[in-house]
Amino acid sequence: MRSAEGRGRTLDEAVDAALIELGESRRNVDVRVISEGPEETLVEVVVIDQAPAPAGAASPANGKAEAARALVEGLLKHMGVRAQVTVRTGTDPITLDISGRDLGGLIGWRGETLRALQSVTNVMLGKNLAEGERVIVDVERYRQRREHTVREIALRAARQVKMTGDAITLDAMQAFERRAIHLALQDDPDVGSSSIGEEPDRRVVVGPRKPAST
Amino acid sequence: MPGGRAAAQRIRKAIALVNAAADGAGDEELTPTEIAEAIRDCLELREIEQGSNVRKYLGEALDATSDGMPADFVAMTLYAALGALGESWSED
Numbered sequence: 001m002r003s004a005e006g007r008g009r010t011l012d013e014a015v016d017a018a019l020i021e022l023g024e025s026r027r028n029v030d031v032r033v034i035s036e037g038p039e040e041t042l043v044e045v046v047v048i049d050q051a052p053a054p055a056g057a058a059s060p061a062n063g064k065a066e067a068a069r070a071l072v073e074g075l076l077k078h079m080g081v082r083a084q085v086t087v088r089t090g091t092d093p094i095t096l097d098i099s100g101r102d103l104g105g106l107i108g109w110r111g112e113t114l115r116a117l118q119s120v121t122n123v124m125l126g127k128n129l130a131e132g133e134r135v136i137v138d139v140e141r142y143r144q145r146r147e148h149t150v151r152e153i154a155l156r157a158a159r160q161v162k163m164t165g166d167a168i169t170l171d172a173m174q175a176f177e178r179r180a181i182h183l184a185l186q187d188d189p190d191v192g193s194s195s196i197g198e199e200p201d202r203r204v205v206v207g208p209r210k211p212a213s214t
Numbered sequence: 215m216p217g218g219r220a221a222a223q224r225i226r227k228a229i230a231l232v233n234a235a236a237d238g239a240g241d242e243e244l245t246p247t248e249i250a251e252a253i254r255d256c257l258e259l260r261e262i263e264q265g266s267n268v269r270k271y272l273g274e275a276l277d278a279t280s281d282g283m284p285a286d287f288v289a290m291t292l293y294a295a296l297g298a299l300g301e302s303w304s305e306d
Contacts, residue, residue: 112226115229115233115289116289116290116293118286119286119287119289119290119293120286120290120293122284122286123284123286123287123290126284126287134236134286174230174233174234174237175230175233175234175236175237175238175239176237176239178239178241179237179238179239179240179241182239182240182241194241195239195241195242198227199227199230199231199234200226200227200229200230202230202234202241202242204241
């Protein structure tokens with residue numbers, strides 16, 4: 001897995017420096033803040049966007065992934081959607097990437113259609129999957145991009161919280177997006193995250209971490 | 215169609231709860247009772263009668279929740295209810 005360190009006065013500058021070194025775009029990488037100070041920010045940027053395996057090239061050992069791929073391909077064919085389905089390599093759980101032209105309709109409002117397709121896929125694959133095992137379906141890396149975006153939002157919010165000391169309430173998000181934020185901030189000693197409100201308007205609040213009571 | 219929209223909103227809320235339970239954001243503990251409550255809220259709306267199969271799908275989703283069926287199955291049934299409700303609008 002390729003990675004590079006980047007330095008800059010701001011987080012954006014540091015990330016950009018690493019991206020230039022890697023020759024990658026922002027959507028294909030994962031960013032980890034190593035240190036952050038008023039003068040300089042140091043980040044590690046890891047390329048996570050591996051080239052997708054060609055259709056049907058899943059490892060024979062991974063029959064489940066191939067079965068899932070074939071199933072989604074069939075579903076799309078019945079729906080009249082021309083798209084390519086590939087198994088994302090090196091991911092757990094099994095993740096299927098759908099790519100093609102004009103697939104916005106397959107994503108739907110706030111990813112609703114994509115989510116429905118994922119539910120149908122998991123129900124149809126039910127017998128092939130172990131207890132609790134699930135298949136993730138992504139269209140044009142929509143889900144992956146959303147995770148990256150909300151992670152960046154979380155890091156920006158954390159910086160602002162550190163500067164002002166005030167908590168910030170983010171927009172309503174889906175569960176996988178909220179989880180991405182909680183994970184992004186879980187190791188931050190100064191800033192923490194929690195959620196308020198009810199689905200589907202549940203929001204993450206990023207605020208100063210309270211000192212543990214003794 | 216404000217009534218239909220209200221019904222769609224309630225169904226979407228139930229779907230969001232089911233999806234949150236499946237995705238496990240780790241920031242709330244969702245019980246089948248809460249999901250069932252959200253589905254019952256949908257069943258109480260008169261607007262769901264607009265679509266011929268909306269009540270049927272909601273009933274199936276409620277049964278699936280009570281029977282401990284996988285979250286994806288419940289979600290799929292709720293999406294079917296949402297789709298049936300949408301079809302009733304296009305028939306108007």
